[in-house]
Amino acid sequence: MxxxxxxxxxxxxxxxxxxxxxxxxxxxxxxxxxxxxxxxxxxxxxxxxxxxxxxxxxxxxxxxxxxxxxxxxxxxxxxxxxxxxxxxxxxxxxxxxxxxxxxxxxxxxxxxxxxxxxxxxxxxxxxxxxxxxARQRSGRAVIAGAMRSEFEQAGVWGMMRKRIAASLYTRAGDPMKIDCGYRADGADGMIRMFQAVSLEGDVEAAKGLAYSAPRLREGVLRVESARLELTAVVESPRAVSDAEDEAMERYRFGVDAMEQQEIQVVTIADLARVAEMARAELRV
Incomplete structure (x- = not known):
């Protein structure tokens, strides 16, 4: 033994x-x-x-x-x-x-x-x-957990900002918190922020992020003198493909609403690639 x-x-x-x-x-x-x-x-x-x-x-x-x-x-x-x-x-x-x-x-x-x-x-x-x-967790909690796990495995989670107050860049009283983000190591110093957004039930979170995106970009440019790349992490379409047609329509509507505001939309399956990019940009 x-x-x-x-x-x-x-x-x-x-x-x-x-x-x-x-x-x-x-x-x-x-x-x-x-x-x-x-x-x-x-x-x-x-x-x-x-x-x-x-x-x-x-x-x-x-x-x-x-x-x-x-x-x-x-x-x-x-x-x-x-x-x-x-x-x-x-x-x-x-x-x-x-x-x-x-x-x-x-x-x-x-x-x-x-x-x-x-x-x-x-x-x-x-x-x-x-x-x-675990049985009760669904939607956004699952996405946020997967996102953190991938960033941890890449060794960058400890280097990232967490629960970033949108009010720092928009206006006082804005309750939105962005899950995490970092400044890319490079000449342009782009800031990347990531938000878990569930499209499983409704699309209010997607609409809220889409509404805030232009103000966040303006604020980041003003406060940080840097460009902002905002990424929404959502469920795979397979998670709702077996549900009723209305659920799939909501999913597509949420993705379209965010992409129209130049928000990058990726799924949980893309997180390994996103985390690897963060590892390279943070030079871990």
Whole structure:
């Protein structure tokens, strides 16, 4: 039998009201308790946050999800910079995190491997309702999840801006948030933004993005001195092709509405190519 790795893990918790003390686990930080027996360098510490923020939103409707998502990348970067001894980094995080985000005391575990143990801990402590939630997730949530997964696999998710406020470029009070984006590395410095848009039920999201596109481009040019390429990620036509004719007509209407406003429309099947382009432009 393969010898198991002695590890310790910490739960990352969101605590919207410190006085009440209520919290929900949003992530796991896992590290090996010691180096490999042969002295070889090991992957000492990894962190992962949830991909489904529904429980956080239930506890705190005003939670800054973009800030929480960016925190995962910040912790991962600090761990990479101190790969030989992450303990000081953990102590620093304990001291510097706000009261609304806390790290639990260390708990021991024995792992077959770091990736396998991380998956297990996420299922046990962070996403215990994963199977039930997966059945309920559809439409935009599925598209957004696929988009994030592809960008993560390409190694660029941590370098991207998330939940970009349209009001930065349009006008105060605009509630729209763009899922993610980045500035391409090059002479022109084009800014690319990506939005998950579901055409499965209705086309209101597509119409809203089409309406906002010209103002977003003008604002990005004014504020960032750069051109904006806006991309909508939608379901494959196959997802609605077996439905009634009216559903397919709505799908085509939504695509046409966005393309008329010079929004690039790609499907989930195109995400690997999009992520590879991002990897090349960000020079990862």
């Amino acid at each position: 393969k010898e198991r790795l002695p590890c310790e893990f910490f739960l990352v918790r969101y605590v919207p009201d410190v006085v009440k003390g209520e919290f929900t686990n949003i992530g796991v930080l896992l590290r090996e308790a010691g180096n490999a027996a042969d002295g070889a360098k090991t992957e000492n510490a990894v962190v992962r946050f949830t991909r489904d923020w529904s429980r956080v939103r239930c506890m705190d409707a005003d939670a800054d999800i973009g800030l929480l998502e960016s925190l995962e990348g910040e912790i991962a970067e600090r761990l990479r910079m101190s790969a030989t001894d992450p303990k000081p980094v953990l102590a620093l995080l304990q001291d510097t995190l706000s009261n609304s985000v806390q790290i639990s005391e260390a708990r021991a575990s024995l792992a077959e491997s770091i990736p396998a143990e991380l998956e297990q801990l996420m299922r046990m402590y962070v996403e215990p309702l994963k199977v039930k939630l």
